[in-house]
Amino acid sequence: MFRNCECPDSILKVIEFGFDQAMLLYPRSSCSKDPSLSYPAALALASREYHYIADPKTWTEAQTYCREKYTDLATIRDKEEMQSLNELSFFSGGAWIGLFNKLQNWPSKFTADKDKNSCLYFWIHGGIWTPCPCNLTVAFVCHDVNQYAPYGFNLTLDKKNWTEAQRECQQKHTRLATLRNQEEKDYLKSIIPSGHYGVHMDPYGDGWTWSDDSTPFFVNWLDPAQKHLNSSNRCVASLQTPGSQGRWETQSCTERLPFFCLTTTSTPKPQAPPDVTQVNVVNRSEIHLKLQWTKVNNNRSYNYTLRDSSGQESSITGSDAFNKVTHTVSSLSPGTKYSFILFTVFEGVRSTGFNFSEVTVPPYVTQVNVVTRSETRLVLEWTKVNNNNNYEYILRDSNGAETSITGSEAETTVTHTISSLSIGTEYSLTLFTLFEEVRSTGFNFSAVTVPVKRTQIVRVELQVNSSLNLKTPEVQEVLLHQIKVKLQENGLPADVKLSWIEQTDGQIFHKKKDEKRKKEEEKNKDEF
Structure with a gap:
């Protein structure tokens, strides 16, 4: 036109x-x-x-x-x-x-129309292109324009003839590969396993390259046969x-x-936006982290991408009217530390990335046992949560005082002693699991110290038959039982234990002195 x-x-x-x-x-x-x-x-x-x-x-x-x-x-x-x-x-x-x-090292006598049944393959040890029957089955190398491996090479060790290899490459990749320089030859040699000496390549049209070193995926030959290399053209x-x-x-x-x-003329990429400078956890549980950060420059055009340690990424929009962005990471494991990178994104261009780590809430202890107790101390014991030596514990008493506890790495249980307690007192306690300064939900329990032992001496007067021998243990036991029954009728607790007290002379019972004799003994004592 x-x-x-x-x-x-x-x-x-x-x-x-x-x-x-x-x-x-x-x-x-x-x-x-x-x-x-x-x-x-x-x-x-x-x-x-x-x-x-x-x-x-x-x-x-x-x-x-x-x-x-x-x-x-x-x-x-x-x-x-x-x-x-x-x-x-x-x-x-x-x-x-x-x-x-x-292309280098073409067979000097080989031309496209010399032998219609001739194909080429690359002889690895010889480092040259070699004519071969097209039905020769050897390994082959495809070129994949979308592959990030060196030179886009994709080696297939399944042996196929030249036509089958070309067809498979066209179906799964782009085409059979070619070698354009010594670096590509050396790389190909390095990926061929021992025992494989030749691979199908495609010298026809694939030795061609553009002046800017790009690959010609579009061709427009006047005569398709001319794409076969001629030494002078x-x-x-x-x-x-x-x-x-x-x-x-x-x-x-x-x-x-x-x-x-x-x-x-390349359109310059938009300048990379600034990074977020701080990410806060506004809510956390054993299986989720709710993150929040301030919008960079309060710009609603910026979006964000959060990448976890496994490489998985989540796209987060920042286009709402608030100056804060909130995002929840779910389906996490309890008591685990996670590493993240947060990118600011503007028109497809990412910031450098802000790196940070956060932890989920650790699980809580489900049972605490008192293994020893006395009037002034309690020895507590519990099983380590998930047998995790990275977890510590905090014990809080009813007054709010807290004690940090670290278990022995060699043990599966943790033991802790509370001392200087009051006798016969019930204590309310809360035990927290601690991981990276994050506490679990508290486990609430109570424990009591041993009460005081009370001893009361009672003097009892008995009138008994003079023929009864009070020194006999059997008689003493019967008398003690009768006394206990009588006291219980007057309100003595049933679990009270009664026992006889021996005097300094080893006797339990003594006859009561009459008043006249007692007075005389007291008078003589005073006179003496």
Whole structure:
């Protein structure tokens, strides 16, 4: 289109291809058919701008010129870009584009049409391309443009013939791989296991690369057979002749032809937003953490991405009206420390990332036993929670006083003694599990000290038959039982223990002295 010379001083017109818009500017001199035209026409397509340079040069000279004046020799990625390049053509003949071949060590006598039943494979130990029957079954290497492994190589040790290997690569990856330089050869050798000496590769069309070192996924050959490398034709020209539609053919790189340059202008990425500087836990339990942070610069356009230690990420919007962002991390394990990275995100660009760690609430003790007690102390014991030696414990009494307790790593139980207690007193206690300064729900229990032993001496007068021998244990026991029954009738507790007390002379019972004799003994005592 626009190939007539009925143009005014300048023509400005918009050309549409697909969803892209391009502006085609024809200077007055562009109407000339003069092949020595020195004014480049330019086509701006998004961030890629093509330039036609009419001054003939060798392929290498053209590459140097484009790199000095623009970005590089033209790279063509698809049909739309091929069409836009054709719109710049005001000549008849070929013009260099950036495609050339870098393959080395091709068999000197091998050509595409010499043997229709010949394929190539790479002999690892010889380091060269070797002709072989296409039905030879060996391992093969695919190239995957989306793979982040070195060079995008994907080695398959299942042996297939060349056609089967090519088909599988096209189905699962991109195509059979090729080797373009010594580094790729060395890498391939390093991943081939011992005993595998050859792998199918695809030298046909795959030795070709663009001047900017990108891989040609789009091709536009005039004759598909020309993509097979010829030792003298390693560079490619786009033909601008009737019916050619810019299709490609190989040329000797020393031919002098006009050429197409490319200018690429990359839209600068948005500047990385600032990091969050603090993340707080506003609520935590054994299985969740509720996090909160202040919006960076209070900017509602910023979103956030939270990455845990396993690499899993959660996207969090910050577009609401509040200046705080709240996010809950669920399905966690009790008493566990988790590491996180919080990124601020703006237009797909992330901040450096704010690193922080938080812990969930540890489980609580479910039972405390008193293994020893006395009037003034209690010895407590409990089983370690989950047998975890990283957990500590805090014991709080009813007055709020707290004691930190660390168990022995060698034991599965924890023992703690409370001393200086009151006799016969009940104490209310709370036991907390502690992990990274975070407490569990408290376990409440009570324990009592041993009460005091009370002894009361009672003097009893008995009237008994003079024939009864009070020194006999059997008689003493009967008398004691009768006394106990009598006292219980008057309110003595049933669990009270009674016993006789022996006097200094070893006797329990003594006869009561009459009053006259007693007075005489007391008088004699005073006189003495």
